[in-house]
Amino acid sequence: MVVRRPPGRRAQILAVAADRFHRSGYHQVSMTEVAAGVGITAPALYRHFRGKPELLDRAVRLGLDALADGLRTADSTDALAAALAAVAVGHRPLGTLVQRDARLLAPARRASLRRELRADTALMAAVLRAERPELPDRDAELLCWSALSACAGLSYQSAAPQPRRAEAVLRELVAAVLAVSLDGTDLCSLPADGLGEAGGEMPVTPGPRPQARREELLVAAVRLFHERGFDNVSTDQLGAAVGITGPSVYRHFDSKAQLLAASLVRSRERLWHEVDGAISAADGPAAALEAGLAAYVGFARRNGDYLGAMLSETERLAPSDRRVAVDFRRDFLRTWVGLLRLVRPECDAVEARIRVHALFALVNDGVRNRPHSARPDLGDCLLRLGRAVLGVS
Structure with a gap:
């Protein structure tokens, strides 16, 4: 049969x-x-x-x-x-x-x-x-x-x-x-020292050598996990990236999984500090949305590796760490949705969520998509595109 x-x-x-x-x-x-x-x-x-x-x-x-x-x-x-x-x-x-x-x-x-x-x-x-x-x-x-x-x-x-x-x-x-016009973008519209090439890292603050080495490992881990994926990065590669042997990594972190979790936590802390600080310091919802957009674009251009690792490696975290990461994303999104609805009262929660997700995807891709990510006016371009996506241009 x-x-x-x-x-x-x-x-x-x-x-x-x-x-x-x-x-x-x-x-x-x-x-x-x-x-x-x-x-x-x-x-x-x-x-x-x-x-x-x-x-x-x-x-x-x-x-x-x-x-x-x-x-x-x-x-x-x-x-x-x-x-x-x-x-x-x-x-x-x-x-x-x-x-x-x-x-x-x-x-x-x-x-x-x-x-x-x-x-x-x-x-x-x-x-x-x-x-x-x-x-x-x-x-x-x-x-x-x-x-x-x-x-x-x-x-x-x-x-x-x-x-x-x-x-x-x-x-x-x-x-x-x-319909956005990118003609005449201002190459100096954002601070040069705050908007390096895509994938660049925040400078490491000098300190006692063990602490500095830990910070260097966090930066290197984000870059390598983003570029190659968690499973394709060995402790030997992590150690070599900061000038130590593979086994020496375990002096700072108990496991590769712990290093992944710590590197994502550190980057989340920086993101929240920069963006929430800009929003909180602004005078009124419209100014806060504009300040938050500029801060997010600036963070993204300095931390393209983190944004890539956040997208690709969150599922590799232990369940408890993954829940924390997902909760952070929800809280971050909720802040932006609420702010957009204050600026555009006619925009309901469904539309606001679609627009905010579109904004993050556009910026996150924009800082990592060569050759366009190498444009000297990328910061201003992303601001214009971000306003268009949010409907506030």
Whole structure:
């Protein structure tokens, strides 16, 4: 007797895998869990896919294919906004899969995905420049990358908003991003000493040698975990980054996991101190929102490695540390949502959350997306784009 597989089984598997990877992180999901989500056995799952790497690869490709299909038929900026919004809602896990998990794929596959995204951006930029021929190529490309990033912010919401509402808000904010003028940006609008190249680190305060070494390890850990992933960084590599042997790392931290947790805690403390301090010192909600935006952009440009590690490695924390990190994100988000609603009373909580998530995704990507991250006017560009996303430009 021939046993027929249910139609669409591969698509069903990919949908479940994408959702599980999105919610829990690639490393926390097993093939058995994916199989159970589909209602089949693990051996049956292996008849469709050879392993988790292929599942991740195919799940990312499914979303990117939908994006490319939508963009190919877009002949105006309104159509671009509609296409991006539809993919963001219809393939909600795609943002986290691309920004967080795709780096775990083989180098050749990562390069291929990057080429596909560049091709998508080129399609968008061609449409944008047809409507705005005065735009330099680099500005058109930055606006398009920023629109993609803003839509990816929907992936980071803990609860999915009503699809039609989400699409409407995303269409509006994408249109606003694509309409931003980057011409005449002020290269000195933000302090040069506070806005180094993306991925730069905060200077280490001199002190007693053991304490300084601990601080150096925290900085090096954030950079290495961001660049290579927690599992791909050894204690020997961590030690070599600060001029000590691998075993010497354990004089400062009991384990690599403890070092990861401490490095993320230290960066969170800096983020809260800088941004909340700027918001608290401002006079009135509008000034506070502007000050908070400038502070967040400044922090992001100095601490791109932390933002990358926060996105990619939080799931590698011990459960108790992970809960603390998630609680911090919620509190931070709540502050911004409340502030935006004070500035824009017509904006309800659903729209405010979509816009704030879009802001963070846009800035976090912007400081790490070369070659645009090397622009000397990046700080001012991100301020303009951030205002557009929040709807306060």
